Amino acid sequence: MELKSYNVSPFKLKLEDYIGIAPKIDLLIIQKLAERFAGRKFLHINSAKSGGGVAEILQRMMIILSGLGINARWEVIEGNGSFFDITKRMHNALQGNPEQISQDMWESYYEVNKSNAEKIDLNADAVLIHDPQPAPLIDFKKSGLWIWRCHIDISNPHLKTWNSLEKYVEKYDAAIFSVSKFAKDIPLDKFIIPPAIAPLSNKNRELTKTEIENVLATINIPVDKPIILQVSRFDRFKDPTGVIKAYRLVKRYNDCMLVLAGSTATDDPEGEKIFNEVKEYAGDDQDISVLLLPPSSHIEINALQRAATVVLQKSLKEGFGLTVSEAMWKGKPVIGGAVGGIPLQIIHGVTGFLVNSVEGTALRIRQILNNPDMARKMGENGREYVRRNFLITRQIRDYLSMWYIMENKGKSVLEL
Numbered sequence: 001m002e003l004k005s006y007n008v009s010p011f012k013l014k015l016e017d018y019i020g021i022a023p024k025i026d027l028l029i030i031q032k033l034a035e036r037f038a039g040r041k042f043l044h045i046n047s048a049k050s051g052g053g054v055a056e057i058l059q060r061m062m063i064i065l066s067g068l069g070i071n072a073r074w075e076v077i078e079g080n081g082s083f084f085d086i087t088k089r090m091h092n093a094l095q096g097n098p099e100q101i102s103q104d105m106w107e108s109y110y111e112v113n114k115s116n117a118e119k120i121d122l123n124a125d126a127v128l129i130h131d132p133q134p135a136p137l138i139d140f141k142k143s144g145l146w147i148w149r150c151h152i153d154i155s156n157p158h159l160k161t162w163n164s165l166e167k168y169v170e171k172y173d174a175a176i177f178s179v180s181k182f183a184k185d186i187p188l189d190k191f192i193i194p195p196a197i198a199p200l201s202n203k204n205r206e207l208t209k210t211e212i213e214n215v216l217a218t219i220n221i222p223v224d225k226p227i228i229l230q231v232s233r234f235d236r237f238k239d240p241t242g243v244i245k246a247y248r249l250v251k252r253y254n255d256c257m258l259v260l261a262g263s264t265a266t267d268d269p270e271g272e273k274i275f276n277e278v279k280e281y282a283g284d285d286q287d288i289s290v291l292l293l294p295p296s297s298h299i300e301i302n303a304l305q306r307a308a309t310v311v312l313q314k315s316l317k318e319g320f321g322l323t324v325s326e327a328m329w330k331g332k333p334v335i336g337g338a339v340g341g342i343p344l345q346i347i348h349g350v351t352g353f354l355v356n357s358v359e360g361t362a363l364r365i366r367q368i369l370n371n372p373d374m375a376r377k378m379g380e381n382g383r384e385y386v387r388r389n390f391l392i393t394r395q396i397r398d399y400l401s402m403w404y405i406m407e408n409k410g411k412s413v414l415e416l
Contacts (some may be wrong), residue, residue: 021199022393030393033400034068041071041144042403043124047087047133049076050263050295052233053195053322054130054151060198060392073124077116077134082108084269087133093161094132094154095237095317106164110136126403128176135168145406149176151195152319153340154184174406178320179341189409191402194344195320196395197329197386203298204329207306215303221289226256226369229308231301231326234262234275234292237317239337241281242358244288246314249362254369257287261304263295305330310368310375314361318342325390328352328382333375335364345390351382 018027042065048055058074065072079087086105093099117140126145129137131152138146148169154162166186169175174189183190197204207215216223228247232238240260247258260278263271275292282288293300305311311327311334318340325345327334334352336342346352353364368375 017200018391018393021387022391023388026391026393026397029397030068030400033397033404034070036404037125037400038069039071040126041073041124043122043127043144044072044074044130045077045120045127045134045137046074046130047077047079047084053320055295056201056203056322057195057198057392057395058130060201061396064392064396075120077113077120077137079112079116079133081269083112084133088269090132090161090165091152092237093158094152094165096156096158098158099161101161101164113137114140126406128399129172132165135165138168138171141171145173145403146171147174147176147402147406148172150182150319151178153179153182153317155179155181174402176402179344182319182340189406191398193395193398193402194341194390195322196390196392197322197325198392199329201298203302204326205302207299207302211299212303212306215300216307219291219293219300221259221304221307222257223307225287226254226309227304227307228256228258228310228312228365229261229304229327230259230312230314231261231304231323232313232315232321234271234278236270236274237315238262239314239316240274240278242316242361243312243314244278244281245358246312246361246365247288249359250365250369251287254366256309256369257289259289259291259304259308261289261291261293261301263293263297301326302330305332308332310335310365312361312365313337313342314355315339315342321345324352325386328379329386329390331376331379331383333368333378334382335361335368345385347381347385351378351385 046054062072062074086109089099089101113136122142124144128147128149130149170186176191176193177183178194180192230243279290305327311332313321313324313336315337320341324334336346338354348354355361
């Protein structure tokens with residue numbers, strides 16, 4: 001098994017590139033913190049180099065941190081199909097699904113992490129371990145601050161699974177959660193840091209009308225009727241069949257089309273199976289497009305979100321749901337399940353709607369389709385809300401602030 005290091009080529013970030021995009025105070029704080037941490041080692045470890053929000057955040061964040069003079073590095077643990085089947089079971093169980101995880105599975109999970117620990121250089125001033133897959137790496141800590149970063153909703157986990165994972169988590173110096181209600185009662189410092197989007201990345205940068213039209217033509221998406229869009233991994237917790245049910249209710253009254261677009265992640269063995277189930281459920285409806293896109297399809301996702309009339313994230317469970325902020329950044333009204341980190345992004349009736357059922361989803365879709373002025377206003381509100389709260393500059397500010405706080409524990413005043 002050969003491990004790969006995903007260091008990003010040197011890129012000097014100019015903070016002034018974000019002037020007029022990110023809040024000025026965030027840029028000032030980042031600049032001061034970067035001066036403190038210049039040359040220090042900041043290591044991130046997760047389980048997938050592509051697919052899903054964590055990998056997307058890390059790809060961009062490494063570039064920005066390196067440009068600020070911080071020695072940032074990103075490593076990805078590797079495992080076989082059995083390992084990722086086990087960790088998918090863990091993921092589902094931590095989000096509340098009862099799953100059978102045997103003692104042999106837990107031992108195999110640990111051994112894969114032990115094997116990775118022997119190949120990864122774990123020496124750093126601060127180490128951020130993302131999600132359950134690499135959590136046991138704490139047993140091989142060599143130096144620095146170690147923080148466990150949980151991106152999923154563990155507010156109501158299967159207790160036996162959480163108790164087994166907690167044995168590793170409680171060994172960390174601190175833990176980060178995306179939403180306060182996810183935080184567990186564990187004997188270490190806890191921080192609430194929501195994820196964020198990169199506004200200058202290919203997925204979120206401005207596109208011309210011609211670019212949008214060319215991309216949609218390439219992936220065979222017509223633009224002759226309103227588009228209802230959901231972008232997400234093919235995962236049952238994203239409720240793609242519930243989205244189709246809502247679309248069918250709307251279709252009785254409004255001529256529209258539905259696009260379900262997503263990719264698979266290397267650490268999610270269920271993705272292709274669920275994609276095929278969704279295709280079968282969609283049937284031969286010519287106004288439903290189910291797209292399995294490569295993880296690198298950032299321009300395609302950008303164009304779809306900009307072309308959509310209304311964007312959904314009808315999750316049943318959700319860690320955060322970055323696609324909500326992505327769509328709001330593009331001035332779109334968003335309808336999302338009232339779960340996980342989605343209510344942190346959607347202000348009900350202001351930037352979109354929160355829903356709890358298929359029927360409620362259909363009602364809100366029709367409300368947006370039938371009220372273009374309301375949809376436009378929601379889109380404007382949403383973009384400004386994301387600018388102030390969910391851009392990557394704010395997340396970098398928070399990560400560096402957390403590091404600074406942890407190295408200065410006990411002080412009542414922290415000076416920059």
